[in-house]
Amino acid sequence: MSLQLRSITKTFGPIVANDSLSLTIESGEIHGLLGENGAGKSTLAKVLSGFVSPDSGTVELDDEQLKLSSPSAAVSSGIGILHQEPLVFLDFSAVDNMLVGSPRDGNHTKDLAEEHLLKICEQFNFSIDPLIPVQKLSVGERQQLEIARLLWLGARVLILDEPTTAISGSQRENLFQTIRSLAEAGMSVIFVSHKLEEIQEICSRVTVLRQGRIMGTKHLPCPTSDLIDLMFDRELEPQGRKSSDSLGSICLELCGQKVTTHFESGKVDMTFRTGEIVGLAGLEGAGQRDLLRSIAGLDDTVTEGVFFRSRDIGDDSYIHRMQYGFHYLPADRGREGLVDGLTITEHVALASPQRSIATDWKLSREESKKIIDKFSIKGTPESVPASLSGGNQQRLLLGLIPDNPTVLLMEHPTRGLDIESAAWVWKYLMSLTEEGTTILFSSSDFDELMTYCDRIFVFFEGAIIQELASVEATTERLGSLLGGVK
Numbered sequence: 001m002s003l004q005l006r007s008i009t010k011t012f013g014p015i016v017a018n019d020s021l022s023l024t025i026e027s028g029e030i031h032g033l034l035g036e037n038g039a040g041k042s043t044l045a046k047v048l049s050g051f052v053s054p055d056s057g058t059v060e061l062d063d064e065q066l067k068l069s070s071p072s073a074a075v076s077s078g079i080g081i082l083h084q085e086p087l088v089f090l091d092f093s094a095v096d097n098m099l100v101g102s103p104r105d106g107n108h109t110k111d112l113a114e115e116h117l118l119k120i121c122e123q124f125n126f127s128i129d130p131l132i133p134v135q136k137l138s139v140g141e142r143q144q145l146e147i148a149r150l151l152w153l154g155a156r157v158l159i160l161d162e163p164t165t166a167i168s169g170s171q172r173e174n175l176f177q178t179i180r181s182l183a184e185a186g187m188s189v190i191f192v193s194h195k196l197e198e199i200q201e202i203c204s205r206v207t208v209l210r211q212g213r214i215m216g217t218k219h220l221p222c223p224t225s226d227l228i229d230l231m232f233d234r235e236l237e238p239q240g241r242k243s244s245d246s247l248g249s250i251c252l253e254l255c256g257q258k259v260t261t262h263f264e265s266g267k268v269d270m271t272f273r274t275g276e277i278v279g280l281a282g283l284e285g286a287g288q289r290d291l292l293r294s295i296a297g298l299d300d301t302v303t304e305g306v307f308f309r310s311r312d313i314g315d316d317s318y319i320h321r322m323q324y325g326f327h328y329l330p331a332d333r334g335r336e337g338l339v340d341g342l343t344i345t346e347h348v349a350l351a352s353p354q355r356s357i358a359t360d361w362k363l364s365r366e367e368s369k370k371i372i373d374k375f376s377i378k379g380t381p382e383s384v385p386a387s388l389s390g391g392n393q394q395r396l397l398l399g400l401i402p403d404n405p406t407v408l409l410m411e412h413p414t415r416g417l418d419i420e421s422a423a424w425v426w427k428y429l430m431s432l433t434e435e436g437t438t439i440l441f442s443s444s445d446f447d448e449l450m451t452y453c454d455r456i457f458v459f460f461e462g463a464i465i466q467e468l469a470s471v472e473a474t475t476e477r478l479g480s481l482l483g484g485v486k
Helices: 041-048 071-077 092-100 109-122 139-152 169-184 195-202 226-230 288-296 318-323 333-338 344-349 361-375 390-400 419-434 444-451 475-482
Strands: 003-013 015-026 030-034 054-061 077-083 159-162 188-193 204-211 211-219 250-260 265-273 277-281 306-308 326-329 406-411 438-445 453-461 463-469
Touching: 003 041, 015 041, 015 188, 015 211, 030 041, 030 169, 030 195, 030 226, 041 077, 041 159, 041 188, 054 204, 077 109, 077 139, 077 406, 092 109, 092 139, 109 139, 109 169, 109 226, 109 288, 109 463, 159 169, 188 195, 204 226, 211 226, 226 333, 250 326, 265 361, 265 438, 277 288, 277 419, 288 326, 288 406, 288 438, 333 390, 344 390, 361 390, 390 419, 419 438, 438 475, 453 475, 463 475
Parallel strands: 030 188, 030 204, 077 159, 159 188, 277 438, 277 453, 326 406, 406 438
Antiparallel strands: 003 015, 003 054, 204 211, 250 265, 250 306, 453 463
16 A cells, blocks of 8 residues: 655645645654744644645545545545544533544444554553543543544545654654554554654655655665754754843742632742743643643732732733733634634734724734835745644734834744744744843743753642752653652
C-alpha cells in the first residue's frame, strides 16, 4: 500500500497554502511533515482528511484515486486524522464516542463498539473504561480513544497534526509507542510537527515545507542543521537569557490573595517588579491558569489583596484593569483570543479603545495594515483567524494589545509555534519589558522558562510549592517539582 499525492494545490484568496505538492508515503512508514507556522502543513493534512478540498491535484491510495469530499468520505477511503485537540463529545461516554460518524448498520452497534474498544485497548496497552464520560479522560487518553475509533472505522493511513502540543511527557511516550506499533502493523503514519527533536525521534523520513512548497525530503536521522536550512531562508537569531539588571520598583502585589482551584482554596503572597518576567510552571490544571485569570480580573475567585502600584484593585473588573494597562492572552487563541469569522480589520475595530456610535472602517483597515506589517503577519486585512497559522494568530493577538501594556498575562505564549516564530515572540516580549512591562506567563516548556524568566513559581495540585530564580532551575529540578517532589 502507498499513499500518493500528485500536484496538490490549495489557495485561500491571494495566499497559496499548498503549491503543487507531490509526495509518496509507503506502507509501514512514519513520515514527518516539518515546517514553520504557515508553511502549509496543516492545510495539507486537512486536504488529505477531507476537511478542505484542493483547488487541483489528486490523492491516490493503492493506485485508486480518492474523492475526499468530506471527513467521513476520507475515513471511508481509509484516511483518518488525529487533531491537535481531539474531536470528542465530552458528555458522551467513550463507547458512544466510538459510534460517532460510524455507518448505521449491524456492524456498528454499541455492543460491537465496546467489544472493539476493549480489544484495541488490550492490543495497544490503552486504559479506557468504555462507559466513562470522556470529560474525565486526560488529553492523552482522548487521543487514544480517537485512534481506537479511527482503527475501528477502517483507517489505513493515520495523520497526526501537532499531536504532542497539549499532552505531558509520559503521555507523549505512550503516543509514540502506539505510533510505532501502528507502523509495524503496516499502517502509513503522517506526523505533522514543527518540533525538530520529535521528528528525529519518531520518523523514518521527513518532508520539509516552506511557504507552501516542498523544499526537500530527508531520511532520518540526519543533521538537525540540514532540516533548519530547509525550513528557513534566513538565519535564526540567537536566543539568550534576559538580563534582570534593569528591573524597576514593585508594580503588582498579591497580599494574602485567595485563589480557588479545583484542588483547593489557598492564599498567595507574591510581588512583581516593573520589567520582570515571571514564569508559572506546572502540569495542566495545577493552578497557573486560575492565578493568571484572577489577576486579570476574569474570574471571581479572588477575595482580597490585589494591589497595583499600591492601589487596591481587588474589586475592579477586567475592563477596569485594562484601563490600568493589564492585558490577558489565553492559550486557546481560536476560541478565547480571537473571534471566528471576523476579519483582521474587524478585530482591530473591536479592540480599539475609542468608543463611538459609528465605526471608522477606513481607519481600522489602515491600522490593520500597520499591524500586519509591524508583526509580519502572513495575511491581509480581510483574513479571518481560521486562515492564519498558529504563529500568525499569536502575532495578531500581540498586535491587538495597545502599546506599552503595564502587566501582560499569558498562557503558553509559544505553544504550537515553530522555533523561528517562538524566537520572534520572545524578542518582542523582551522589548516590552525594556519599556517597563511586567510579564507573567504559564508554560510547560522547561527551556522557555529557564531561558527567559527572572523567577519561576512551580505549582502542584493548586498550590505554589517552590519559587526559583531562573539561574537555579534545571530540567531535572523542574521535573521533580512538577511531580510534587520538593
